[in-house]
Amino acid sequence: MASEADLRARLQRAGQQHLLRFCAELAPEPRAALLAQLEALEPEALRQHCQRAAAACARPPGPPPDLAARLQPLPPERVGSASEGDPQTRRLWEEEGLHQIALNKVAVLLLAGGQGTRLGVTYPKGMYQVGLPSQKTLYQLQAERIRRVEQLASERHGTRCTVPWYIMTSEFTLGPTAKFFKEHDFFHLDPNNVIMFEQRMLPAVTFDGRAILERKDKVAMAPDGNGGLYSALEDHQILEDMERRGVEFVHVYCVDNILVRLADPVFIGFCVLRGADCGAKVVEKAYPEEPVGVVCQVDGVPQVVEYSEISPEVAQLRAPGGGLLYNAGNICNHFFTRDFLRMVTRELEHLLQPHVAVKKVPYVDEHGNPVKPLQPNGIKMEKFVFDVLPFAKNFVAFQVLREEEFSPLKNADSADRDSPSTSRRALLAQHCRWALQAGARFLDVHGARLPEQPSLPGSAEPPAICEISPLVSYAGEGLEEYLRGREFRPPLILDEATARELQP
Numbered sequence: 001m002a003s004e005a006d007l008r009a010r011l012q013r014a015g016q017q018h019l020l021r022f023c024a025e026l027a028p029e030p031r032a033a034l035l036a037q038l039e040a041l042e043p044e045a046l047r048q049h050c051q052r053a054a055a056a057c058a059r060p061p062g063p064p065p066d067l068a069a070r071l072q073p074l075p076p077e078r079v080g081s082a083s084e085g086d087p088q089t090r091r092l093w094e095e096e097g098l099h100q101i102a103l104n105k106v107a108v109l110l111l112a113g114g115q116g117t118r119l120g121v122t123y124p125k126g127m128y129q130v131g132l133p134s135q136k137t138l139y140q141l142q143a144e145r146i147r148r149v150e151q152l153a154s155e156r157h158g159t160r161c162t163v164p165w166y167i168m169t170s171e172f173t174l175g176p177t178a179k180f181f182k183e184h185d186f187f188h189l190d191p192n193n194v195i196m197f198e199q200r201m202l203p204a205v206t207f208d209g210r211a212i213l214e215r216k217d218k219v220a221m222a223p224d225g226n227g228g229l230y231s232a233l234e235d236h237q238i239l240e241d242m243e244r245r246g247v248e249f250v251h252v253y254c255v256d257n258i259l260v261r262l263a264d265p266v267f268i269g270f271c272v273l274r275g276a277d278c279g280a281k282v283v284e285k286a287y288p289e290e291p292v293g294v295v296c297q298v299d300g301v302p303q304v305v306e307y308s309e310i311s312p313e314v315a316q317l318r319a320p321g322g323g324l325l326y327n328a329g330n331i332c333n334h335f336f337t338r339d340f341l342r343m344v345t346r347e348l349e350h351l352l353q354p355h356v357a358v359k360k361v362p363y364v365d366e367h368g369n370p371v372k373p374l375q376p377n378g379i380k381m382e383k384f385v386f387d388v389l390p391f392a393k394n395f396v397a398f399q400v401l402r403e404e405e406f407s408p409l410k411n412a413d414s415a416d417r418d419s420p421s422t423s424r425r426a427l428l429a430q431h432c433r434w435a436l437q438a439g440a441r442f443l444d445v446h447g448a449r450l451p452e453q454p455s456l457p458g459s460a461e462p463p464a465i466c467e468i469s470p471l472v473s474y475a476g477e478g479l480e481e482y483l484r485g486r487e488f489r490p491p492l493i494l495d496e497a498t499a500r501e502l503q504p
């Protein structure tokens with residue numbers, strides 16, 4: 001370990017010697033912890049990081065003034081659709097996706113390093129359960145969808161196959177996530193196929209470029225954004241692991257969408273057949289201010305413009321048909337070829353520009369007293385996972401139906417959108433639709449048939465509580481054999497055991 005004098009010299013080079021100002025008064029243990037934390041910060045990188053943060057903060061807030069003039073919607077030839085068009089083509093995509101999965105060429109990669117501040121929980125979001133009858137957490141639903149899609153591909157192609165699950169965590173989420181998976185026996189997945197790795201952390205910085213001490217013995221650190229993925233892939237040799245397993249296509253997704261279709265064969269097949277190196281799933285934006293990035297073109301190049309970086313005027317622009325001009329909402333589901341990821345980690349990562357988030361960062365004042373600021377006082381620098389899109393040679397977007405594929409859990413229940421209640425409702429409404437489409441009929445307490453609403457929107461309370469285990473159906477398939485022509489008194493919990501009982 002470096003001596004305190006060494007560290008002092010290094011910090012001086014970085015212009016950050018204030019980080020040691022309480023060191024002399026610390027007991028041996030916290031002192032050692034602080035020194036270890038400081039030793040991990042490379043002086044030149046720290047200097048640049050702090051300078052960049054201050055410079056970015058000094059620029060006028062909001063999107064660059066000329067952005068509006070440089071934006072265009074994606075040209076239609078770059079966009080496919082899961083719901084419109086010919087069902088035969090959709091089947092072809094699905095077949096291709098299942099084929100690639102059966103060949104063990106597909107992996108999923110979860111971005112799970114975020115802190116879930118808006119939801120207000122202290123544990124990783126994937127451990128959250130929104131109050132489904134089964135009480136399954138987001139992680140469990142995801143694990144079961146992986147098992148089911150493996151099964152579908154295996155059955156179709158008569159092989160046994162694996163979809164490895166890579167999980168990017170951060171200092172905040174690795175410990176609890178790993179523990180949770182162990183406690184739940186990896187949800188019956190083979191632990192060798194669940195690969196957790198950690199993203200880097202960066203110091204939070206004051207507006208004048210000084211790294212913030214959160215405690216006398218601790219620098220305030222935050223994960224480097226979900227675009228930290230690319231350096232984390234390199235740090236932990238994840239692409240080498242993928243290569244060893246023969247993985248060629250990666251579905252990257254964010255943790256909080258209860259309807260996420262892991263390794264979605266339709267999306268994978270579409271991207272593969274289009275020869276894409278990079279893809280993004282989109283939904284039609286629900287309203288102009290919806291906090292989703294917009295997939296569009298900037299200076300003719302595909303890109304996502306994040307909701308925090310688009311002006312309200314631009315977000316509200318209308319197309320001639322009356323819909324939003326920029327209506328391709330990013331749902332943080334990306335397709336990458338391993339070759340593309342390799343190119344990014346080898347050649348392009350350093351070109352990704354960090355984004356500035358101004359936040360309230362707890363700190364110690366000059367007397368060493370802890371302060372919880374009421375106003376934003378610090379800068380966190382984050383890279384975004386989609387910032388690699390402009391480097392793609394063949395980017396495609398894939399439009400899916402919101403009620404089938406997107407209901408994110410962002411806020412606590414006090415909000416009326418993107419909350420535990422709205423996520424639960426979206427999943428239960430979807431399962432009720434699937435059951436009705438498969439021919440189930442629901443009865444009320446008096447035995448009378450409940451009205452059928454097979455086209456139930458995701459935001460509505462379903463007429464009957466019905467939850468279908470992902471182990472029974474991945475996307476509504478295969479339910480007729482259990483449900484057709486049968487009557488049920490809700491709740492109907494269709495798990496594997498019930499499915500066996502209902503089997504003709």
Ligand SMILES: CC(=O)N[C@H]1[C@@H](OP(=O)(O)OP(=O)(O)OC[C@H]2O[C@@H](n3ccc(=O)[nH]c3=O)[C@H](O)[C@@H]2O)O[C@H](CO)[C@@H](O)[C@@H]1O
Nearest residue numbers: 111112113114223225226254255292293330331332384408
């Ligand atoms: C940068 C980004 O992708 N933004 C997208 C994200 O926004 P949004 O602002 O909602 O993004 P979140 O902060 O929820 O992060 C998205 C995902 O990235 C993970 N994460 C975040 C920070 C970090 O350092 N490490 C990490 O792994 C989170 O755990 C989460 O799984 O989802 C929306 C859809 O729901 C999209 O419309 C946004 O365009």
